[in-house]
Amino acid sequence: MRIFLAPMEGVIDHHFRTIYGDIGGVDICVSEFLRVNDLPISQKTLLRDCPELSRSGLSTTPNGTPVRVQLLGSNPETLAESAAMAAALGASAIDLNFGCPAKTVNNSKGGAVLLKNPALIGDIVSSVRKAVPSQTPVTAKIRLGFEERNLYLDNANAIAEAGANELCVHARSKADGYKPPAYWQCIAEIVDAISIPVVANGEIWNIKDWQQCKAESACSDFMLGRGLVACPDLALQIKAHNNKIDYQPLGxxxxxxxxxxxxxxxxxxxxxxxxxxxxxxxxxxxxxxxxxxxxxxxxxxxxxxxxxxxxxxxxxxxx
Ligand SMILES: Cc1cc2nc3c(=O)[nH]c(=O)nc-3n(C[C@H](O)[C@H](O)[C@H](O)COP(=O)(O)O)c2cc1C
Structure with missing residues (x-):
C-alpha cells in the first residue's frame, strides 16, 4: 500500500512536504499545481515552486520522499514542453491536474472544466507522455465530472489509452466541491475499466474512513489531503493498523x-x-x-x- 500526500495549493508547500516526509508514512508527495498557459513554464518557476528539483536532480524531500511536479493547463504543446523541462530537472514524475475547481482556472480552460472533454484530456496526456523520457512516469488526477458525476470512465479510458502510468481519482464532481460524501464506489468502476494503477482520494479523515474507502474503491493506494493536514501522522496510523503493528499516535x-x-x-x-x-x-x-x-x-x-x-x-x- 502506498500513501500519497495530496497536492493542496496554498497549503502544502515544500516546507510542509519536508515536515511530512520527516513525520513518515507518506510515500509520495505532489507539488501544488503549476499553471501552464500559452508559454511553457520557466525553469525559474519550476525551481521556485518545487525546490525539491534542485536537490541534485533527485526531486525528493530531504528525507528521500519522491515529489511529483503537477502541471495544470489545456494546451498540449506548452504542457509537453513544460513537462520535458521538469523531467530534465529530475522530476520523479509529471502529474497532470484535471480536477481544479477554481473559477479563474476553469475560465482559462484548465482544471476540472477539461473533464467535459475526454478527447482533449487524451491529447494532453499523449503529448506529455511523448515529450518526457520513458523512465519518467506521467500521472493524472481527475474528479468524477464537472457538473454531474459522469464521463469518468471516458476520461479514465482516455488517460490510460494515452499512455499515463497512473491515475488518481478524487471521488467527487467539481459541483460536489469538497462536501462529503466522496463517491468511492465510482472509483471501483474505474479500477475495473482500466489496467493502470488507480489511487483513491477524498474524505479520508481516519482509519475507519480509510477502511471504508479501501472496501468501496477496490484500491490499494490512497491519497490523503485535509485529513493528513488535520492529523499529521494519519498515514503512519493507517499503515500501523494495516500491518497490525502497535503505534502511539502523536500527542x-x-x-x-x-x-x-x-x-x-x-x-x-x-x-x-x-x-x-x-x-x-x-x-x-x-x-x-x-x-x-x-x-x-x-x-x-x-x-x-x-x-x-x-x-x-x-x-x-x-x-
Ligand atoms: C486548499 C486546497 C488546495 C488544493 N490544491 C490542489 C492542487 O493544487 N492540485 C490538485 O490536484 N488538487 C488540489 N486540491 C484537492 C486535493 O488534492 C484533494 O483532491 C481534495 O482535497 C480531496 O482530498 P481530501 O478529502 O483528502 O482533502 C486542493 C484541495 C484543497 C482543500
Missing part, C-alpha cells in the same frame, strides 16, 4: 513541536505582513483532530509580531 506536545518547526522554517520565506499565517492555517485544520488546537488558535489568531508568536511557540528548537 499535542508533538504537534506543538511541529508547529514550532513550521513557524521557524517559514518565518523568512514569506513577507513579514504574512508572518505566522501558515501556522494559523495549519492550526485551523488541526482543530478538526486535536481539541487543544482550538484555544491555541483563538489565542494566536490576531498575532502579527514575531515576539508574540515566539512567546507561545518557544525558541527555535532546531537552532
Amino acid at each position: 499535542w506536545n508533538d504537534i506543538l513541536n511541529l508547529l514550532n518547526r513550521f513557524y521557524y522554517d517559514t518565518k523568512e520565506a514569506y513577507p513579514s505582513r504574512f508572518l505566522g499565517n501558515r501556522v494559523k492555517q495549519w492550526l485551523f485544520y488541526l482543530q478538526m483532530h486535536y481539541p487543544e488546537a482550538t484555544p491555541f488558535f483563538e489565542k494566536i489568531k490576531r498575532y502579527k509580531q514575531a515576539h508574540e508568536f515566539e512567546a507561545v511557540l518557544g525558541t527555535d528548537l532546531s537552532a
Whole structure:
C-alpha cells in the first residue's frame, strides 16, 4: 500500500512536504499545481515552486520522499514542453491536474472544466507522455465530472489509452466541491475499466474512513489531503493498523513541536505582513483532530509580531 500526500495549493508547500516526509508514512508527495498557459513554464518557476528539483536532480524531500511536479493547463504543446523541462530537472514524475475547481482556472480552460472533454484530456496526456523520457512516469488526477458525476470512465479510458502510468481519482464532481460524501464506489468502476494503477482520494479523515474507502474503491493506494493536514501522522496510523503493528499516535506536545518547526522554517520565506499565517492555517485544520488546537488558535489568531508568536511557540528548537 502506498500513501500519497495530496497536492493542496496554498497549503502544502515544500516546507510542509519536508515536515511530512520527516513525520513518515507518506510515500509520495505532489507539488501544488503549476499553471501552464500559452508559454511553457520557466525553469525559474519550476525551481521556485518545487525546490525539491534542485536537490541534485533527485526531486525528493530531504528525507528521500519522491515529489511529483503537477502541471495544470489545456494546451498540449506548452504542457509537453513544460513537462520535458521538469523531467530534465529530475522530476520523479509529471502529474497532470484535471480536477481544479477554481473559477479563474476553469475560465482559462484548465482544471476540472477539461473533464467535459475526454478527447482533449487524451491529447494532453499523449503529448506529455511523448515529450518526457520513458523512465519518467506521467500521472493524472481527475474528479468524477464537472457538473454531474459522469464521463469518468471516458476520461479514465482516455488517460490510460494515452499512455499515463497512473491515475488518481478524487471521488467527487467539481459541483460536489469538497462536501462529503466522496463517491468511492465510482472509483471501483474505474479500477475495473482500466489496467493502470488507480489511487483513491477524498474524505479520508481516519482509519475507519480509510477502511471504508479501501472496501468501496477496490484500491490499494490512497491519497490523503485535509485529513493528513488535520492529523499529521494519519498515514503512519493507517499503515500501523494495516500491518497490525502497535503505534502511539502523536500527542499535542508533538504537534506543538511541529508547529514550532513550521513557524521557524517559514518565518523568512514569506513577507513579514504574512508572518505566522501558515501556522494559523495549519492550526485551523488541526482543530478538526486535536481539541487543544482550538484555544491555541483563538489565542494566536490576531498575532502579527514575531515576539508574540515566539512567546507561545518557544525558541527555535532546531537552532
Ligand atoms: C486548499 C486546497 C488546495 C488544493 N490544491 C490542489 C492542487 O493544487 N492540485 C490538485 O490536484 N488538487 C488540489 N486540491 C484537492 C486535493 O488534492 C484533494 O483532491 C481534495 O482535497 C480531496 O482530498 P481530501 O478529502 O483528502 O482533502 C486542493 C484541495 C484543497 C482543500
